[in-house]
Every structure is written in C-alpha cells, then in structure tokens.
Amino acid sequence: MAEIRLESLHKRFGRVVAVRDVSLEIREGEFVVLLGPSGCGKTTVLRLIAGLETPDRGRVWIGGRDVTRLPPGRRDLGMVFQSYALFPHMRVFDNVAFGLRMRGVGAAEQRRRVQEVAELLQIADLLDRYPAQLSGGQRQRVAVARALVVRPQVLLMDEPLSNLDALLRLHMRAELKRLHREVGSTTVYVTHDQVEAMSLGDRVAVLREGQVVQFDTPTQIYDHPADRFVGSFLGNPPMNFFQATVDPEDGSLRVEGVKFPAPAAYAEALAERRGGSVLVGIRPEHVSVGAGPLRGEVLVVEPLGAQKLLTVRTAHHVVKVAVGPDRALRGGDPVALGLPEAHLRLMDAHTERALPRR
Amino acid sequence: MDEHRPRVLAAATPYLLVLPAAAYLAVFVVYPMAQAIRLGAADPHTGGWTLEHVRRMASDLYFWPAVRYTLWITALAVPLQVVLALSMALLVNTRFPGHTVFLYVCAIPLAVSDLAAGLIWLSLFTERGYLNAALVQWGVLRSPFNFLSHEHPAWLVGAIVTTEVWRATAIVMVVLVAGLQLLPRDYAETAAVFGASWWQTLRHVLLPLLRPSLQTALIIRTVLAFQLFATVVTLSGRLVPVLAGETYFWYTLYRNPHVASAYATLVLLLSALFVWGYLRTLRPEGEGT
Amino acid sequence: MTLRKLGLYAAALLLSAWVLVPILLIALAATTPREDLYRWPRPLWPERLSLEVLSSFARQEAVLRALGNSLAVAGLTIVLATLVSAPAGYALSRYRFRGREAVQLGILATKMFPATALAVPLAVAFIRWGLYDTLFGVALVHTALSLPFVILIVASVFRGVPAELEEAAMSLGASRVGAFLRVTLPMALPGLAAAAIFTFILSWNEVFAATLLTVNHRTLPALLVHSVVAEGAPLHYRYAGGLFLVLPALVIIFVIRRYLLTLWGVTVR
Numbered sequence: 070m071a072e073i074r075l076e077s078l079h080k081r082f083g084r085v086v087a088v089r090d091v092s093l094e095i096r097e098g099e100f101v102v103l104l105g106p107s108g109c110g111k112t113t114v115l116r117l118i119a120g121l122e123t124p125d126r127g128r129v130w131i132g133g134r135d136v137t138r139l140p141p142g143r144r145d146l147g148m149v150f151q152s153y154a155l156f157p158h159m160r161v162f163d164n165v166a167f168g169l170r171m172r173g174v175g176a177a178e179q180r181r182r183v184q185e186v187a188e189l190l191q192i193a194d195l196l197d198r199y200p201a202q203l204s205g206g207q208r209q210r211v212a213v214a215r216a217l218v219v220r221p222q223v224l225l226m227d228e229p230l231s232n233l234d235a236l237l238r239l240h241m242r243a244e245l246k247r248l249h250r251e252v253g254s255t256t257v258y259v260t261h262d263q264v265e266a267m268s269l270g271d272r273v274a275v276l277r278e279g280q281v282v283q284f285d286t287p288t289q290i291y292d293h294p295a296d297r298f299v300g301s302f303l304g305n306p307p308m309n310f311f312q313a314t315v316d317p318e319d320g321s322l323r324v325e326g327v328k329f330p331a332p333a334a335y336a337e338a339l340a341e342r343r344g345g346s347v348l349v350g351i352r353p354e355h356v357s358v359g360a361g362p363l364r365g366e367v368l369v370v371e372p373l374g375a376q377k378l379l380t381v382r383t384a385h386h387v388v389k390v391a392v393g394p395d396r397a398l399r400g401g402d403p404v405a406l407g408l409p410e411a412h413l414r415l416m417d418a419h420t421e422r423a424l425p426r427r
Numbered sequence: 428m429d430e431h432r433p434r435v436l437a438a439a440t441p442y443l444l445v446l447p448a449a450a451y452l453a454v455f456v457v458y459p460m461a462q463a464i465r466l467g468a469a470d471p472h473t474g475g476w477t478l479e480h481v482r483r484m485a486s487d488l489y490f491w492p493a494v495r496y497t498l499w500i501t502a503l504a505v506p507l508q509v510v511l512a513l514s515m516a517l518l519v520n521t522r523f524p525g526h527t528v529f530l531y532v533c534a535i536p537l538a539v540s541d542l543a544a545g546l547i548w549l550s551l552f553t554e555r556g557y558l559n560a561a562l563v564q565w566g567v568l569r570s571p572f573n574f575l576s577h578e579h580p581a582w583l584v585g586a587i588v589t590t591e592v593w594r595a596t597a598i599v600m601v602v603l604v605a606g607l608q609l610l611p612r613d614y615a616e617t618a619a620v621f622g623a624s625w626w627q628t629l630r631h632v633l634l635p636l637l638r639p640s641l642q643t644a645l646i647i648r649t650v651l652a653f654q655l656f657a658t659v660v661t662l663s664g665r666l667v668p669v670l671a672g673e674t675y676f677w678y679t680l681y682r683n684p685h686v687a688s689a690y691a692t693l694v695l696l697l698s699a700l701f702v703w704g705y706l707r708t709l710r711p712e713g714e715g716t
Numbered sequence: 717m718t719l720r721k722l723g724l725y726a727a728a729l730l731l732s733a734w735v736l737v738p739i740l741l742i743a744l745a746a747t748t749p750r751e752d753l754y755r756w757p758r759p760l761w762p763e764r765l766s767l768e769v770l771s772s773f774a775r776q777e778a779v780l781r782a783l784g785n786s787l788a789v790a791g792l793t794i795v796l797a798t799l800v801s802a803p804a805g806y807a808l809s810r811y812r813f814r815g816r817e818a819v820q821l822g823i824l825a826t827k828m829f830p831a832t833a834l835a836v837p838l839a840v841a842f843i844r845w846g847l848y849d850t851l852f853g854v855a856l857v858h859t860a861l862s863l864p865f866v867i868l869i870v871a872s873v874f875r876g877v878p879a880e881l882e883e884a885a886m887s888l889g890a891s892r893v894g895a896f897l898r899v900t901l902p903m904a905l906p907g908l909a910a911a912a913i914f915t916f917i918l919s920w921n922e923v924f925a926a927t928l929l930t931v932n933h934r935t936l937p938a939l940l941v942h943s944v945v946a947e948g949a950p951l952h953y954r955y956a957g958g959l960f961l962v963l964p965a966l967v968i969i970f971v972i973r974r975y976l977l978t979l980w981g982v983t984v985r
Contacts, residue, residue, distance in 0.1 A: 141886040146887065154881050156881060441816075442813065448803070448867060456834060460837070466840060518724065534976050535966065543921070543965075551741060564760055571756070601976075656832065657937070671832040678839065691832060691834075
C-alpha cells in the first residue's frame with residue numbers, strides 16, 4: 070500500500086498537449102477514479118503513473134519514492150489493460166505467474182500465490198486454459214489476477230469493464246468493489262462512464278482537455294459541480310442550466326422574467342454581480358412540477374420504470390425533469406415548474422465556473 | 428543533466444534500431460547507384476567527366492532496338508497483366524466454393540523466377556516444342572513453325588510477352604485481391620439494391636474504388652519490366668535486345684564496365700522517372716485515406 | 717443463377733489451366749527420354765517417362781556445386797536480412813518518430829531500384845573489396861535486394877502483436893528487452909519464419925546479380941544463364957534446369973500458402 074503524488078505533470082504528443090499541469094494526491098488504500106470524455110488525457114495520466122510514458126515536466130511519487138525516471142517494472146505496480154493484454158501464447162497459470170517469475174519468486178511459492186489469487190477471483194479451474202478459450206468476463210478476471218498476484222503497492226486499471234456486455238459489467242463492477250475492500254491496494258481507475266466512477270470511486274478526478282477540473286468525493290461532485298462541464302458530464306440526464314439576471318436592487322434572480330429568491334449561500338457572490346447575469350444549474354430530479362412560476366409545455370414523456378423523464382419547453386429553455394412513475398402527464402400538457410432555492414447551483418455566466426458558497 | 432539522460436535514450440531508440448538497415452542500404456544500394464553514374468560518366472584514365480561511354484552505348488548497334496523492345500514489351504505485357512489479374516481477383520472476390528484453391532493456383536508464379544519462366548515457356552515455343560506438336564497434330568500447321576527465329580520478330584516478342592504475362596500476373600493479382608478485400612462489401616451490395624447490373628457495378632463502383640491498387644500494380648509492374656532479362660535471354664538469346672540484357676552482355680562479354688554502367692544508369696533513370704511519377708500521382712490520394 | 721455459376725467455374729478452370737499447364741509441360745519435358753524429345757513428329761503425350769535426363773543433370777558436378785552455392789547464399793541471405801531488418805521493422809511498427817515517413821519513403825524508393833542497376837557497380841566494387849566471385853558477396857547483394865521487402869513484412873508481423881502485451885509485461889517487471897524476448901518474439905515467430913521463407917525464394921530466384929558477380933562460384937540460376945547463353949546448352953539440359961528451379965519454389969509456396977497473400981500483399985503496399 071502506498072500513496073501516490075503527482076506533481077504538475079505535463080505531457081505532449083507532437084503538437085497535442087495531452088496532460089497539462091496535473092497534480093493529484095492519492096491516499097494510501099484509496100480508490101480514485103479518473104473520469105472524463107475520450108481524449109481528455111485520463112489514460113495518459115494513468116500511463117504516466119505506470120511509467121509507460123515519461124512526463125515532459127513534473128514528478129511522480131509512489132510511496133514516498135520519486136519514480137519519475139523508473140521503468141514500469143520497478144515501480145511496484147499492477148496494471149489491468151482495456152484489452153486485458155493477456156499473453157495469448159501462455160496458459161492462464163503462466164499469465165498470472167508472469168510477474169512472479171520476473172521477480173524471481175521460486176516455483177513452489179509461485180504455485181501457492183497463483184492458487185491464492187485464483188481463488189480470490191474464482192478462476193482456479195481455468196489455470197490450464199489458454200486465453201483464447203476464455204469468455205470476456207473470465208479474461209477480465211485473469212487480467213486482474215495477474216496484476217494482483219505480485220501484491221503491488223498500486224493497482225492501475227484502464228477502462229477494464231468497457232469490453233464487457235452491460236449485465237457482466239454490472240456484475241464485475243460490484244466484484245471490483247469487493248476486491249478492493251479485501252485487497253486494499255491503492256487503486257487508480259480510468260473510465261469515461263460516470264456511473265462506474267460514482268459507484269467505485271472513493272474520490273473522483275474529473276479531467277477535461279488534460280486538466281483536472283474537480284477532484285472530490287462522488288457525492289460532492291454530483292451535488293456541487295465545479296463548473297458547467299462537470300455538471301453536464303456527470304448525471305444522466307445532465308444538469309439543467311438557465312440564463313438568469315441578478316436583480317440590481319435586492320440581488321434576487323430573474324429567470325425568463327420570473328423572479329426567484331437567491332440562495333442565501335451565494336449572497337456574497339451575487340452582491341458583486343448585481344445587474345449582471347449568472348448561470349443557474351439544477352438537477353432534473355430537483356425541479357418541482359405542478360406548482361411554480363415557470364410555465365412550460367411537456368414535449369416528451371419517457372417512462373423509465375423507476376421514474377418518468379419529462380422534456381419540458383419553457384419560454385427560452387428546454388428542461389429535463391425527473392418525476393415519480395405515477396405522475397400522469399402526457400406530451401402537450403401544460404406544466405408549471407418550480408426551482409427550489411436549496412438545489413440551485415450558480416455559476417459565472419462567462420467562465421462557467423461555480424460561484425463560491427459561504 | 429542526469430534527469431535528461433534516460434529520455435534522450437528513449438527518443439534515440441527508434442533511430443538506433445533503424446540505423447543498421449539504413450547503413451546497409453547506404454552501402455549496398457545508394458553507394459552503387461552513385462557508383463553506376465560515376466562509372467558511366469567518368470574517364471577511366473583521367474578520372475574526369477566524359478560522355479564517351481554514353482556515346483558508345485548510344486551508337487551501338489543494339490542500343491535503339493534495346494530501348495524500343497524494352498518499351499514495347501512493357502507496353503504490351505503490363506495492360507494484359509492488369510486485365511488478367513483483375514479477372515482473377517474478381518473471381519476470387521466472388522468467394523465461390525474453392526476460391527482459396529483458385530487463389531493459390533493463381534499465386535504459384537510468384538515463386539517462379541524469370542529464368543525458370545523463360546525455360547518453361549521455351550518448352551512450348553521452341554521449334555520442336557509442345558505448341559508446334561499440338562498445332563501439327565490438330566492439323567493447323569503442316570510443319571513446325573519457328574516462333575523463336577529472327578525472321579519473325581513479332582512472334583518472338585509475342586512469346587516473351589506471353590511468358591511475362593504468365594509470370595508477373597500473380598503479383599498484380601495479389602495487389603488487386605488485397606485492394607478488393609479492403610473494400611466493404613456493402614458498396615457492391617448497395618449498387619445491386621439500386622438495380623445496377625454486374626457490369627455497371629464493376630464499372631462505376633468497384634473500379635473507381637480500386638483505383639489506388641490498380642495504380643500501384645501498374646507502376647510496380649512497369650518499373651519491374653525495365654529489369655526484363657532472363658526471360659528474354661532464354662527465349663531469344665540476343666535476338667530481342669533489352670536494356671538489362673545489354674548491361675549483362677557489355678559486362679560479361681565485352682568486359683566493359685563503363686558502357687555496362689551507362690546502361691545501368693539508364694535503367695536507373697527510367698525507374699527513377701517512374702518512381703517519381705508514382706509518388707506524384709499517388710501521394711495526394713494516400714493522404715486522403 | 718446456375719448459368720452464372722457455370723460461367724464462374726469455367727472461367728476459374730480456364731485461368732487455372734493457364735497457370736498450371738506450362739508447369740505440367742516443363743515437368744513432362746524434363747521427364748521425357750532424350751531421344752523422344754528431339755523426334756519429329758513429336759507425340760503430344762510421350763510414350764514413356766524417365767528420370768534419365770533429370771538424374772544426369774543432377775549428377776553433374778557443376779550443377780551439384782551450383783545447387784550447394786544457391787542454398788548457401790540463400791541461407792546467408794536469410795541470416796543477414798533477418799538481423800538487419802528485424803530492428804528496423806520493429807522500430808517502424810512500434811515507434812512514432814521524426815523521420816519515420818522518410819524511412820518509409822526510402823524503403824519504397826530502394827525497392828524500385830533494380831538489381832540491374834546495382835549489379836555492375838557492385839561487381840566493380842567487390843573486385844576491389846575482395847568480395848567478387850564469393851558466395852558471401854552474392855548474399856550481401858541479395859540481402860540488399862530483399863531488405864526493403866523484408867523490413868515491410870517484419871514490420872507488419874510485429875504490428876500484429878499488440879503493443880499492450882509488451883506494456884503489460886513491462887508493468888509486471890520485465891525490461892523492454894525482456895518483454896520483447898518473452899512476449900513479442902514468441903508470438904512473432906511464425907510470421908518471421910514466413911519472412912525468412914520469402915527471403916529464401918527471393919534469393920533462390922535472383923538471376924541478374926548472381927550472374928554478374930560470380931565466375932567460379934555460380935548459383936544455380938547463374939550457372940543456367942551461363943550455360944544457356946554462353947555455351948548454348950541443349951534443350952533437355954534447359955528443361956531439367958527449369959524444373960530444378962521451379963520445384964523447390966513450388967514446395968515452399970505450398971507450405972506457406974496460408975501466408976501468401978499477406979506476405980506478398982505487404983511488400984507491394
């Protein structure tokens with residue numbers, strides 16, 4: 070177990086800057102998810118930690134050791150690749166034992182430890198097979214076993230579930246969570262799937278264009294996104310955003326001509342912006358339906374089982390609203406929407422960054 | 428300082444790996460090419476530049492026929508190879524049962540050298556060969572006809588072209604089959620849905636899509652045709668002179684490396700001309716894909 | 717539908733015959749007794765076959781020596797070409813580096829430049845370097861001629877082994893070289909063997925350079941050209957020589973028939 074410290078990492082490929090001034094401190098035993106759209110640099114950060122890339126600037130520390138210039142094999146880590154990268158010419162046993170062999174572990178000890186980790190991952194009866202004879206889920210387990218068998222200080226995973234079908238992915242997600250509880254190694258996990266990130270991560274680092282936009286617990290990121298991008302990237306459907314003006318006299322908000330009381334937490338931030346404009350964000354499940362000052366018309370109703378998803382058009386916006394499954398609304402119905410004060414998240418109209426709360 | 432060393436090494440790795448090959452090609456390809464030009468244009472005694480060897484080459488009895496025959500044979504053989512190879516490739520592409528065997532059979536000449544091909548077809552074209560035997564037996568001819576005589580240069584060229592087509596169609600076919608395999612099957616199927624006939628599909632869909640492969644094949648064959656040697660020598664001796672053949676005769680028969688080099692340089696220039704044309708015509712399209 | 721199928725098979729048969737019949741005929745010619753070969757009118761199908769011509773051809777000392785020379789040159793070429801091309805092919809398949817395009821262009825250019833242009837100056841240089849009329853000298857030239865092709869084949873072979881496998885090995889503690897030796901090499905071995913066979917065929921079939929570069933140490937093609945052109949060898953000798961050249965190539969190409977399209981396809985891309 071070890072903590073990981075990234076100090077202002079930079080990496081460019083030709084003219085493309087893949088990673089821009091990334092600093093992160095990952096605690097011992099923590100499960101951290103790097104989340105972002107494709108091309109945001111999350112995989113490059115992972116490869117920099119692994120030593121498969123060398124940074125142009127910055128340092129990587131693992132367990133208090135500066136490993137920036139060490140080759141991957143000497144960083145004491147295990148890695149699970151997106152394609153699993155099982156060696157096709159070796160049996161499962163030899164795949165799993167590979168890291169032990171590289172470390173010069175004796176044959177008897179190899180067998181013992183492979184057996185142990187095989188039981189942990191329930192692949193003990195597959196050890197004599199070749200990777201080609203395994204299903205996708207089994208390959209996944211072997212890849213994880215191969216990374217874990219060396220008891221690495223750090224476990225790195227690059228979109229490990231993306232090649233599995235939906236049902237298996239759900240299952241393996243829970244499995245990985247159990248595994249982390251049992252093994253407890255510091256884990257860095259890369260994904261573009263926000264649900265995975267929320268369910269697995271102790272903390273989530275949201276990346277965009279090579280930079281860390283927000284690094285916090287999943288709940289905090291969901292409730293208080295650092296900017297508009299995070300608000301729309303996390304959550305399905307994404308956060309709704311309204312253009313609003315700040316009343317020059319009392320500092321209240323005006324959305325589509327309707328006056329809303331401003332949340333008290335933002336009073337200070339709004340005081341500077343009187344007469345200006347802000348961005349008002351609210352999660353679909355927090356928009357109240359039936360009573361409220363905003364007038365709109367239901368465009369589409371999507372029954373999703375546990376809830377109903379409404380697409381509502383107001384004077385200037387299209388709003389996604391999640392309501393209970395027994396709300397009887399149909400396309401074309403007029404509705405009134407309310408924006409409860411406690412759930413409003415205000416952002417700067419230009420930078421789109423969250424306004425400070427008190 | 429210390430911090431930078433491993434990175435420099437990592438950045439240098441690909442160059443170190445390419446270095447042996449580059450050095451090898453420099454010594455055994457680039458150097459001799461420069462040397463060919465020098466030998467062909469330098470005075471052996473004074474070392475100065477001279478057009479003497481080139482003049483000797485150009486005034487030789489065999490020179491213009493060699494140029495003419497080389498170009499003629501190329502111009503005749505290459506289109507035939509492309510048409511034949513295209514039929515083979517299209518047949519393979521229909522995936523009829525047995526198409527793998529057919530592909531293998533058509534690919535056999537890949538492993539046959541120009542010398543062996545010449546000897547093989549010699550057994551057909553020679554005066555007492557299989558062709559005459561068949562023609563006489565079937566009553567087409569009364570007595571054997573000498574296809575390979577200086578009295579019938581057209582027949583000689585015909586025999587050489589046939590042999591070249593037989594041998595080199597295979598490589599063109601490989602290019603085209605590979606090209607066809609890259610095309611998604613949907614294109615042809617879409618065309619069929621819109622009611623295009625087989626011929627229309629070929630003409631308006633497949634051939635335009637195959638254009639890059641066709642061009643590659645055309646140019647490779649054209650450049651390689653300048654090296655025509657063993658086929659011609661085995662079938663005609665020096666009755667049909669060609670550029671590569673003259674290089675050989677000047678070097679081994681007349682022991683004159685200078686005129687031989689002048690010939691070699693000519694082959695080099697012709698090839699370079701075509702390589703240049705190749706890069707010019709294919710580059711813009713290559714960038715598009 | 718059935719008519720179309722019939723046409724398809726007829727065309728396939730016709731084209732197959734076009735390729736196969738000449739090979740059958742040279743085999744027939746080489747196994748026809750000498751007297752029958754020169755008799756006229758000549759029967760289309762010989763009354764008897766015999767190995768007399770072939771065996772007398774193969775028993776000639778010059779032929780035996782040339783055969784040995786051909787094999788030695790091909791063997792040397794395989795070793796040299798593999799040693800030089802493997803690193804370059806690996807670099808092209810694994811690294812993106814400045815000048816990569818230039819290297820590829822250079823390969824493309826060199827494979828266009830014929831033995832015809834290289835053989836004469838090399839012969840002159842080899843006399844100076846003491847390599848003229850040696851098997852090693854011929855192998856050096858054959859390596860140069862095959863190198864561009866073999867580099868492309870080797871690069872595509874290595875490209876077939878995902879880089880992630882090497883990275884996985886490295887993340888598990890292997891060094892870069894170790895990862896190559898333990899993971900990439902074993903997986904690339906069949907492809908590399910095919911590349912070696914390709915090299916063999918190239919060397920075995922090469923006529924021009926071998927002819928110009930040797931006097932006493934001729935390879936089989938060089939010997940045949942010499943005896944046909946300079947000595948006017950009789951027909952039966954030529955037929956036997958032709959069959960001798962074709963047979964190994966046929967066997968080999970049958971062995972690697974599954975790789976045929978890939979091998980040659982890569983070299984002409």
